[in-house]
Amino acid sequence: MMNDTNLTQHEKLLILLVDDLPINLHVLVSALKTDFRLKTATSGASTLALLKDQTELPKLVILDVKMPGMSGIEVLRRMRADPNTLAIPVILVSADVSEQNELAGLNLGADEYLIKPISKDTLIIRVRNLIRRNAEQSKLRLAGYVFNYSGEAIMITDRNNHIVDVNAAFIKLTGYDKADVLGSNPKLLSSGRTTEEECRDMSEAILKDGFWQGEMWDRRKDGSVYPKMMTVSVVRNRAGDIEFHLANFVDISRYKESEERIEHLAHHDPLTGLPNRLHLQIFLEQSMLIVTRMSEQLAVMFLDLDRFKNVNDTLGHSVGDALLIQVAARLKSCVRDYDAVARLGGDEFVVILRGHDIESVAAIVATKINLHLSRPFLIGTGTLRTSTSIGIALYPDNADRIDDLMKNADRAMYFAKSEGGNKFCFFSTAMNLHAHEKLKMENQLYEAIEKQELQLYYQIQVDNLYQPLGAEALVRWLHPERGQVPPMQFIPLAEESGLILSIGYWVLDTACAQLKAWQNATLTRDLILAVNVSPKQFCQNDFISQVRDVVQRHAINPALLKLEITESLMLINIEAVIATMTSLKALGVQFSLDDFGTGYSCLQYLKRLPLDQLKIDYSFVRDIATDSSDKAIISTIIAMAQNLNLDVIAEGVETEEQRSFLINKGCTHFQGYLLGKPIPIDQFEELVKQLNVTEVGADGGEWLP
Ligand SMILES: Nc1nc2c(ncn2[C@@H]2O[C@@H]3COP(=O)(O)O[C@H]4[C@@H](O)[C@H](n5cnc6c(=O)[nH]c(N)nc65)O[C@@H]4COP(=O)(O)O[C@H]3[C@H]2O)c(=O)[nH]1
Incomplete structure (x- = not known):
């Protein structure tokens, strides 16, 4: 650059020339003016004044030693004492050949000492060399600064890969001195932790490309392991041989942690920690490949909690969330480690099973899940019961694409739900027709009331001496093509479509007409008739006036009408429910809480409901002989009812064993096939007659026909 006469004036380096004799200055100027920009001064004082101007300091000062006033040696001394001018290279020029000034000047840090007269060429070469040397030294100083103060750890190794230097950041990061x-x-x-193979790849890249960058795991002096991001480059000598390796690296533990966290979040549901939809998709793709290769099968199980929306809407999202977390844990406990449980969102979960004879395996697992998820969940101070509907689709039998498999499992799940929930259902091609069938049935149900296809059946309720206490009215649909359709097949449909309101009203009206008829006969006049009231029906604005009107129109004793409500009603709006119940209670009707123990049973609420009776759910009675926890639940319900001064009735009593157990625990009212199935009114009245002429053993335990 310094030889380059094409440089603009601005690009040329600035040199300050100092001499008291203009002739000497002239010599210097004419020697250097082509390659440099020049400033001149003729005294020590004016030199220092020029150097005070910080806007542009010269890259070199050529300074005459002998000047009147202030000598060049004194100027140099002052320059070296001033931090701003300390590093500016200085060439002293003197006609004095004695060593004294030369020594004084060199001692003060003069870079050169030239004796006049100086040849033009010598001067130019010395000036150039000095400026170049100085520039190199500046670079070295900067490099040293970077090395020492860099935030990145730097390690230099020689050609034999022995460490020759490390910086402060290295010491701080590794703990090694x-x-x-x-x-x-x-x-x-x-x-x-970094494999041999990875180390070999690194060495090869360094040899081949002179550069490598990547991540590796190192151990600090204290033994802790950390990931680092490292760059290695080689420094070669003029012959091209490697002289040094320069490695700089940083600890990337934090970055790794957040990377792992982001990775986890992208693939997992934050609430339950289960894999999410994206993860499930990847898992399914891999599993389909594996099972195809191993001639196995897959089962995709689609799960949805029954009535979860009610839990969320009524008890709040925190209860809903707590339930989902517990459901996730129970689901995981129902499957093997290599099966997958994922949450798609809301209350939708998916379980993937793999293996041979997958249909039987899936049925076993689904039964287990249905059972485990129907057991009570302890949430806060209350227990919550839920159940789940499961749809199962098999790969490759039911579909060979992920989308179709999921769709089919979903369809099967809806089928299980429409069957009343707490069930599992395998996909079948017939289900594609299901939506159409459903619509048809809904239309037919709409006309069922008008066409008088609905009927009431009566199931007897007795005391512990088999004496008739009353009946539960249970609706039946006498379908023109299908014959008698059980309520579990059309009540959920009626609930969904809103038809339950007119069906419910018809049941209430028909039951009250029956009560009126019973009032006129001695044998039946004290019988109490229990009528199921669906939550939707109960929550109508005019439900109280509907009941009042029906009771008045049929002129019945309201105390003989018992409305059966279910626990799911408590999930809607407890205060409004209590208010409606209280008004109806004032009319004189009774209340029984149906399916007790299967929903959200919170003692707090139970105490506030104006109930007359608790009805122990059939599911507990069924398992008396086999399930000790059901026995315990029954004992608790009976004790609870006694404490709250309520009647307690057990439904679904099928065996003597169940009845004796219930009697021993203090249950006083019974309903079930042991005593009589739901039957038409004429058969029911016949049954009541028979029971009234039957003698009963003193302990109530023996029934003598
Ligand atoms: N295995 C077995 N089952 C027994 C036994 N004793 C009684 N059951 C059955 O258990 C159900 C008891 O009625 P629920 O719990 O109110 O359950 C009822 C109720 O939730 C609903 N339902 C029936 N009629 C009406 C109605 O008029 N209105 C409303 N909203 N729902 C109704 O349909 C459900 C099913 O009614 P059903 O099929 O008649 O089934 C009846 C009855 O036949 C037994 O010893 N063993």
Whole structure:
């Protein structure tokens, strides 16, 4: 650059020339003016004044030693004392050949000492060399600064890969002092987590490209392992041989942690920690490949909690969330480690099973899930019961694409739900027709009331001496083509479509007409008739006036009408429910809480409901002989009812064993096939007659026909 006469004036380096004799200055100017920009001064004082101007300091000062006033030596001394001018190279020029000034000047840090007269060429070469040397020294100083103060750890190794220098950041990061590592191989830092193969690849890349960048795991002096991002480059000598390796690296533990966290979040549901839809998709793709290769099958199980929306809407999202977390844990406990449980969102879960004879395996697992999820969940101070509907689709039998498999499992799940929930259902091609069938049935149900296709059946309720206490009215649909359709097949449909309101009203009206008829006969006049009231029906604005009107129109004793409500009603709006119940209670009707123990049973609420009776759910009675926890639940319900001064009736009593157990525990009212199935009114009245002429053993335990 310095030889380049094409440089603009601005690009040329600035040199300050100082001499008291203009002739000497002239010589210097004419020697240097082509390559440099020049400033001149003729005294020590004016030199220092020029150097005070910080806007542009010269890259070199050529300074005459002998000047009147202030000598060049004194100017130099002052320059070296001033931090701003301390590093500016200085060439002293003198006609004095004695060593005294030369020594004084060199001692003060003069870079050159030239004796006049100086040849033009010598001057130019010396000036150029000095400026170049100085520039190199500046660079070295800067490099040293970067090395020492860099935030990145730097390690320099020689051609034999022995550490020759490390910086402060290295010491801070690795915990090793310089003395610990100098002369050692960098393997000293290795954690063993980076494989031999990875190390070999790195060495090859360094040899081939002179550069490598990547991540590796190292161990600090204290033994802790950390990931680092490292760059290695080689420094070659003029002959092209490697002289040094320069490695700089940073600890990326934090970055790794957040990377792992982001990765986890992208693939997992934050609430339950289960894999999410994206993860499930990837898992399914891999599983389909594996089962195809191994001639196995897959079962995709689609799960949806029954009535979860009610839980969320009524008890709040925190209860809903707590329930979902517990459901996730129970689901995981129902499957093997290599099966997958994922949450798609809301209350939708998917379980994937793999293996041979997958249909039987899926049926076993689904039964287990239905059972486990129907057991009570302890949430806060209350227990919550839920159930789940499961749809199962098999790969490759039911579909060979992920989308179709999921769709089919979903369809099967809806089928299980429409069957009343707490069930599992395998996909079948017939289900594609299901939506159409459903619509048809809905239309037919709409006309069922008008066409008088609905009927009431009566199931007897007795005391512990088999004496008739009353009946539960249960609706039946006498379908023109299908014959008698059980309520579990059309009540959910009626609930969904809103038809339950007119069906419910018809049941209430028909039951009251029956009560009126019973009032006129001695045998039946004290019988109490229980009528199921669906939550939707109960929550109508005019439900109280509907009941009042029906009771008045049929002129019945309201105390003989018992409205059966279910626990799911408590999930809607407890205060409004209590208000409606209280008004109806004032009319004189009774209340029984149906399916007790299967929903959200919170004692707090139970105490506030104006109930007359608790009805122990059939599911507990069924398992009396086999399930000790059901026995315990029954004992608790009976004790609870006694404490709250309520009647207690057990439904679904099928065996003597169940009845004796219930009697022993203090249950006083019974309903079930042991005593009589739901039957038409004429058969029911016949049954009541028979029971009234039957003698009963003193302990009530023996029924003598
Ligand atoms: N295995 C077995 N089952 C027994 C036994 N004793 C009684 N059951 C059955 O258990 C159900 C008891 O009625 P629920 O719990 O109110 O359950 C009822 C109720 O939730 C609903 N339902 C029936 N009629 C009406 C109605 O008029 N209105 C409303 N909203 N729902 C109704 O349909 C459900 C099913 O009614 P059903 O099929 O008549 O089934 C009846 C009855 O036949 C037994 O010893 N063993």
